[in-house]
Amino acid sequence: xxxKQSVILQRTYIILIFCFMYLxxxxxxAFSFNESKSRSNFTGFTLDWYKSxxxxxxxxxxxxxxxxxxxxxxxxxxxLGTLATIGINSMSRRTQLIVxxxxxxxxxxxxxxxxxxxxxxxxxxxxxxxxxxxxxxxxPTLIIAHITFNVPYVIFNVGPKLRQLDPSLxxxxxxxxxxxxxxxxxxxxxQLSPAILSAFLICLTYSIDDFMIxxxxxxxxxxxxxxxxxxxxxxxxxxxxxxxAVMFCVILAIILISNAADSRAYRKNQTAIRKAMQExxxx
Amino acid sequence: xxxxxIVSLKDIxxxxxxxxxxxxxxxxxxxxxxxxxxxxxGCGKTTTLRVIAGFITPKSGNVFFDGKDIADLPPYKRPVNxxxxxxxxxxxxxxxxxxxxxxRLKKMPEEEIRPKVLEMLEIVGLKGFERRSIxxxxxxxxxxVAIARSLVNQPRVLLLDEPLGALDxxxxxxxxxxxxRLQREMNITFVYVTHDQEEALTMSDTVVVMSGGNIQQIGxxxxxxxxxxxxxxxxxxxxxxxVDGVMIKDFLxxxxxxxFTCVDRGFKSNEPxxxxxRPEDVQIVPPSIGMLxxxxxxxxxxxxxxxxxxxxxxxxxxxxSTQASQxxxxxxxxxxxxxxxxxARTEV
Amino acid sequence: xxxxxxxxxxxxxYLVWMAAxxxxxxFIVIWYAMTNSDGQxxxxxxxxxxxYSSVFARSLILAAVSTVICLVLAFPVGYFLSxxxxxxxxxxxxxxxLPMWMNFLLRTYAWMTLLEKNGLINKFFGLFGIGPFNMIxxxxxxxxxxxxxYLPFMILPIYTAMTKIDxxxxxxxxxxxxxxxxxxxxVLVPLTGPGIATGITQVFVxxxxxxxxxxxxxxxxxxxxxxxxxxxxxxNSYNLNxxxxxxxxxxxxxLLCMSFTSSFDESEMEGVM
Numbered sequence: 001x002x003x004k005q006s007v008i009l010q011r012t013y014i015i016l017i018f019c020f021m022y023l024x025x026x027x028x029x030a031f032s033f034n035e036s037k038s039r040s041n042f043t044g045f046t047l048d049w050y051k052s053x054x055x056x057x058x059x060x061x062x063x064x065x066x067x068x069x070x071x072x073x074x075x076x077x078x079x080l081g082t083l084a085t086i087g088i089n090s091m092s093r094r095t096q097l098i099v100x101x102x103x104x105x106x107x108x109x110x111x112x113x114x115x116x117x118x119x120x121x122x123x124x125x126x127x128x129x130x131x132x133x134x135x136x137x138x139x140p141t142l143i144i145a146h147i148t149f150n151v152p153y154v155i156f157n158v159g160p161k162l163r164q165l166d167p168s169l170x171x172x173x174x175x176x177x178x179x180x181x182x183x184x185x186x187x188x189x190x191q192l193s194p195a196i197l198s199a200f201l202i203c204l205t206y207s208i209d210d211f212m213i214x215x216x217x218x219x220x221x222x223x224x225x226x227x228x229x230x231x232x233x234x235x236x237x238x239x240x241x242x243x244x245a246v247m248f249c250v251i252l253a254i255i256l257i258s259n260a261a262d263s264r265a266y267r268k269n270q271t272a273i274r275k276a277m278q279e280x281x282x283x
Numbered sequence: 284x285x286x287x288x289i290v291s292l293k294d295i296x297x298x299x300x301x302x303x304x305x306x307x308x309x310x311x312x313x314x315x316x317x318x319x320x321x322x323x324x325g326c327g328k329t330t331t332l333r334v335i336a337g338f339i340t341p342k343s344g345n346v347f348f349d350g351k352d353i354a355d356l357p358p359y360k361r362p363v364n365x366x367x368x369x370x371x372x373x374x375x376x377x378x379x380x381x382x383x384x385x386x387r388l389k390k391m392p393e394e395e396i397r398p399k400v401l402e403m404l405e406i407v408g409l410k411g412f413e414r415r416s417i418x419x420x421x422x423x424x425x426x427x428v429a430i431a432r433s434l435v436n437q438p439r440v441l442l443l444d445e446p447l448g449a450l451d452x453x454x455x456x457x458x459x460x461x462x463x464r465l466q467r468e469m470n471i472t473f474v475y476v477t478h479d480q481e482e483a484l485t486m487s488d489t490v491v492v493m494s495g496g497n498i499q500q501i502g503x504x505x506x507x508x509x510x511x512x513x514x515x516x517x518x519x520x521x522x523x524x525x526v527d528g529v530m531i532k533d534f535l536x537x538x539x540x541x542x543f544t545c546v547d548r549g550f551k552s553n554e555p556x557x558x559x560x561r562p563e564d565v566q567i568v569p570p571s572i573g574m575l576x577x578x579x580x581x582x583x584x585x586x587x588x589x590x591x592x593x594x595x596x597x598x599x600x601x602x603x604s605t606q607a608s609q610x611x612x613x614x615x616x617x618x619x620x621x622x623x624x625x626x627a628r629t630e631v
Numbered sequence: 632x633x634x635x636x637x638x639x640x641x642x643x644x645y646l647v648w649m650a651a652x653x654x655x656x657x658f659i660v661i662w663y664a665m666t667n668s669d670g671q672x673x674x675x676x677x678x679x680x681x682x683y684s685s686v687f688a689r690s691l692i693l694a695a696v697s698t699v700i701c702l703v704l705a706f707p708v709g710y711f712l713s714x715x716x717x718x719x720x721x722x723x724x725x726x727x728x729l730p731m732w733m734n735f736l737l738r739t740y741a742w743m744t745l746l747e748k749n750g751l752i753n754k755f756f757g758l759f760g761i762g763p764f765n766m767i768x769x770x771x772x773x774x775x776x777x778x779x780x781y782l783p784f785m786i787l788p789i790y791t792a793m794t795k796i797d798x799x800x801x802x803x804x805x806x807x808x809x810x811x812x813x814x815x816x817x818v819l820v821p822l823t824g825p826g827i828a829t830g831i832t833q834v835f836v837x838x839x840x841x842x843x844x845x846x847x848x849x850x851x852x853x854x855x856x857x858x859x860x861x862x863x864x865x866x867n868s869y870n871l872n873x874x875x876x877x878x879x880x881x882x883x884x885x886l887l888c889m890s891f892t893s894s895f896d897e898s899e900m901e902g903v904m
Contacts, residue, residue: 010714018726020782083641084646105653108889112841168367176432191374211734
């Protein structure tokens with residue numbers, strides 16, 4: 001096999017895999033514009049499904065609930081996790097290992113186990129009378145569950161960054177007159193902020209996307225994934241196609257924007273570094 | 284107490300996990316001096332610096348600044364500033380903000396900060412760089428920012444922790460001269476840590492040679508080089524031949540089977556000693572008139588001189604000479620009284 | 632230093648949280664698994680699971696088949712992507728990850744419509760006069776759903792491991808006389824071992840514990856462990872004790888799988904994050 005043939009083979013293979021990954025999504029998006037409810041015959045173009053999607057009370061309220069839940073639980077998880085990271089970092093190696101291993105549990109455990117184990121906890125708490133007559137399930141259980149599966153992601157995102165931090169940065173701040181508290185807020189926190197921000201965004205996406213854990217702990221409340229699930233249980237509802245199309249576009253837009261911003265910053269930096277090298281050479 | 288002393292360490296003991304890093308170290312640093320702590324890694328030189336800066340609290344002992352005990356003063360209240368090994372510039376701030384950092388903390392008004400920072404940047408040769416981000420600077424430029432960031436606070440003492448270690452040789456030489464110039468211009472005390480003996484000898488007014496958490500010798504570069512107090516210092520500072528000998532009486536020493544006149548006295552009669560002779564101080568003469576004779580084993584051309592390894596009664600001597608001898612040649616060697624340095628015998 | 636004794640207290644709230652919502656719930660699962668509805672100690676729940684051995688076997692087999700298919704599909708992708716120019720790699724990687732960001736219920740629903748008796752795929756076959764095939768509600772459809780949903784989780788760690796293999800290593804292997812297969816078995820597979828191990832865990836664990844994929848694509852006839860557990864907790868056969876026992880067994884299965892794959896490489900978890 002010569003080089004050219006192998007390149008063609010490689011390309012074909014990659015294209016086939018991407019077809020496999022994208023065709024179902026493409027078909028869904030295409031059929032979101034289908035006039036009839038048929039999922040195999042394209043009978044004509046319409047935007048009706050989008051219209052009815054944006055008037056679907058169930059979807060809209062579920063979306064609202066998911067966004068609020070994601071925001072609240074992500075903020076709390078980020079704060080809790082960031083504090084924890086700093087605390088863990090100053091523990092002895094052994095304790096660090098134990099705490100980190102326990103933190104891994106929600107990450108590696110099947111989601112269904114995390115879901116049911118929390119549900120059992122809340123059922124027990126309810127049996128002890130917590131939550132009163134209305135029961136515990138709802139906002140409190142959802143928020144607790146989401147914080148629980150999100151905090152580890154904060155710890156494992158911010159932790160490495162904190163360990164990489166040059167310890168003399170903190171000393172330099174003290175040396176230049178910072179009190180320990182000032183040194184933390186003026187120097188350490190700004191260094192960690194990109195990692196904290198990305199941890200926060202990860203929490204947001206996991207929280208919005210989560211079905212399994214919410215499913216067992218939502219009581220009668222419907223998050224967006226739970227609403228989607230109940231829609232898929234009905235026979236035919238082309239609004240799902242429209243919803244998929246909207247979500248796909250939103251995700252694509254977010255990724256493209258963040259990518260463009262990244263690569264612009266990267267290019268700017270590279271040019272400046274080259275310039276600095278040149279200047280040094282000239283001196 | 285000497286008026287001129289700015290920092291004084293008394294019986295400093297530091298241990299990490301039961302291991303003594305500084306073992307009762309005492310030291311006076313004079314004002315407006317360029318002092319270098321020199322020693323191999325692990326000798327305690329950086330630890331000493333960090334004790335002065337306040338990052339390490341010694342287990343016992345006192346640190347005096349201008350005669351006042353500052354042992355309880357946290358780093359941010361000490362009138363000293365540090366230039367860190369890897370600069371420790373704040374990556375989230377640009378050049379100007381890095382330099383202005385200390386002044387801002389002192390709540391200096393903005394209109395005073397700006398001229399001060401710009402002036403300092405000009406002094407370190409970074410005029411026009413104030414809006415650059417730290418990532419956009421070369422190693423040498425980052426180094427200059429770090430120095431400016433410390434000096435702008437007008438510390439009485441500037442502590443430098445192997446600041447040139449990350450730079451390449453050419454840039455390092457350049458920065459050595461620059462640091463020396465800065466110290467003269469600012470007219471403050473520099474305390475400099477390095478493991479590079481050449482760097483220490485070029486820049487310093489006073490060199491403190493350290494090893495194993497103790498001071499081995501304090502002196503001017505010339506003293507340290509010419510009059511090493513023990514074999515460690517002799518070996519660490521430049522190349523040297525250290526041979527065993529016996530002090531016959533004052534001004535007369537025997538080694539290599541020959542009596543030599545020397546300038547040292549005060550040893551006991553027939554006391555075993557060590558004799559230090561620098562490789563460039565051995566004169567090569569015809570074997571017939573040499574005080575010692577040796578067999579040339581190896582000759583290496585080093586540019587300015589030839590480096591010769593010569594066998595003298597079982598000791599290998601190192602000789603630097605501008606004239607080459609041939610391997611296998613028998614040579615005579617003369618050593619003048621001034622070139623012989625006697626030390627009490629120590630085990631190293 | 633940052634590592635002061637006082638900053639240790641900052642971890643306090645999380646440690647309490649961790650104990651209350653990670654550690655305690657797991658013990659409650661064990662406690663429920665070992666008791667009956669009156670709170671009396673019993674092993675009945677665990678022994679009852681024997682009746683569901685066919686479901687457990689099906690879960691393990693389908694998850695294993697899906698994992699193998701993912702591995703076979705993903706390995707070449709990881710290799711080919713890692714040999715592209717850096718900027719192209721970046722775009723391709725985005726394309727691999729993009730479907731992962733779609734909610735997996737929607738992705739699975741897409742296949743539901745495609746695989747239907749009068750869905751697009753059967754229509755496509757109809758053009759050639761074959762079919763219609765009975766595709767939905769088969770174990771094949773469940774495997775397809777697992778592969779489709781979790782393929783990126785296999786591609787990414789393999790790709791990451793591949794990027795660390797320099798071209799010169801492959802050239803050296805060729806130079807020493809390796810043919811294509813020998814390069815694969817003697818160089819690429821051993822060097823990507825940790826990535827493969829991570830990929831296997833990341834595909835096998837969600838596959839063996841899913842209940843959505845089986846419910847949406849497998850119909851009623853392809854119950855998996857996940858379905859059983861769900862039925863005990865929220866479904867018709869409400870029995871928390873039996874459900875806990877099943878969860879316990881599932882956890883043991885996952886633990887065994889992980890200890891098997893982690894023997895490839897101790898530091899595998901670093902790559903996951």
